[in-house]
Amino acid sequence: MTQEIAEKVYAEIAAADRIVISRHIRPDGDAVGSSMGLRAIIKAPIPEKEVLYVGGDKADYLAFFENEDEMPDDEFCSSALLIILDSGTLDRVSNEKIGLFKRIVKLDHHIDDNPFGDLSVVEEFRTSTCELIVDLCVKLGGKLKMTAEAAEYLYIGMVTDSGRFRFNGTTGETLRYAAMLLDYGFNTERIFANLYLDSFENLSFRSRMFGHIKQTENGVAYIFVSKEIRESENITLEQASQTVMLLDSIKNDLIWLAFIETDDGEIRVRLRSRFVGIKDLASRYGGGGHENASGATCRSLEEVDSLINDADAILADFKKNNTGWL
Ligand SMILES: [Mn+2]
Structure with missing residues (x-):
């Protein structure tokens, strides 16, 4: 995204004292990874900021890293910014209080047939929303802060949504961003074991x-x-x-x-x-x-x-x- 668009997203984040992050129902690695990653990089430079990730329904294979917050009360929601990740349409958003929020920002990479949000950044050429979040973080310099924890979450989303970097949309930038994340140092053996291993019954x-x-x-x-x-x-x-x-x-x-x-x-x-x-x-x-x-x-x-x-x-x-x- 351009510097100008990144700054617009940041202006929304900076203006909100309370932020809730939501993703699509029937979650995948990108939905959960981008949500957990964004929460971490917003909070890292401003730990006192109230940033919640409200997930909802679960996928067993993602339980090893998903860690959500409780749904806040109506009063909180009505004064908060809702950031919706990885969901092309409003009806796929896993958040039953969606109608209460003060403002909505959409960050996504699906085909934008039904645009929504007070601010919407959709980059269909990206293989994952996680890649878009890394791009946002890079463009904003130190305003958001990448951490080893966030890097792992975002890497999981990039790996899963790109079919392990196999799908057509995988670009040089995808791999440069993945490389940047890997430099933070996390255990890829654990990630791939969690993603690939299956039960004997299955x-x-x-x-x-x-x-x-x-x-x-x-x-x-x-x-x-x-x-x-x-x-x-x-x-x-x-x-x-x-x-x-x-x-x-x-x-x-x-x-x-x-x-x-x-x-x-x-x-x-x-x-x-x-x-x-x-x-x-x-x-x-x-x-x-x-x-x-x-x-x-x-x-x-x-x-x-x-x-x-x-x-x-x-x-x-x-x-x-x-x-x-x-
Ligand atoms: Mn995705």
Whole structure:
């Protein structure tokens, strides 16, 4: 961000005696990391400032570093600045008192379809909100203060949201900022152990799910998690949806789909892809999202077949007309 924008954000922070930081529901490493990081770098130079991070719902794999404050009372909220991180829309913000706050500042990297906030800084080119927070800190010189603790939180968000620095948006600046954070010295072995290790039970579950993966002729990998499978495995819809991740590293399978049968017979679809876009396909089935990650809904098994066939046709066409994919 420009110096001018960084100063505007700082003016909001400086003018507020009370600050609450919130992130999106169903948190990921970037949502929690940017919130914890921002709280730490605001408080480091001014420890007496009241800066609270109010999280809300939890993700187990983030419990090793998430440390939230209690939701303050209404009187506090109505005199406070609310800083919303990593949330593209207001309805995804995990804060039931959102309507009470005096002012709202939004800092984010998602597509800005529904702008909100008295001040909004959205940088879609960043792989993470954490990267944006580091940029803010750098631009502001000593007004906010990076600490070893904050560096670790922000590093976790950068690592997770960039797919371990693998995704397209990863730039030289991403790595320069990550390098800067690493210089503060924290235990990366502990971070990666927390992010990668899985329970034996979950690995067994995944091994059983691998047996359900199928492929089409032109390279659509898909998995159908029926109601029956969900019940026998005793898993939630959310856990069933995670099976889409099992399909992401198959050579030549550029589109992958997970079909999750719900209790009322509807079938939720998670669509993912590399090299080829699937957003239009998702919109044909009542969904949408991003070019490489979308969601949709099928109302019958016939619609499931039809979606798989459409995906296969898109891929046949793509492979015929493009090179360099794998
Ligand atoms: Mn993010």
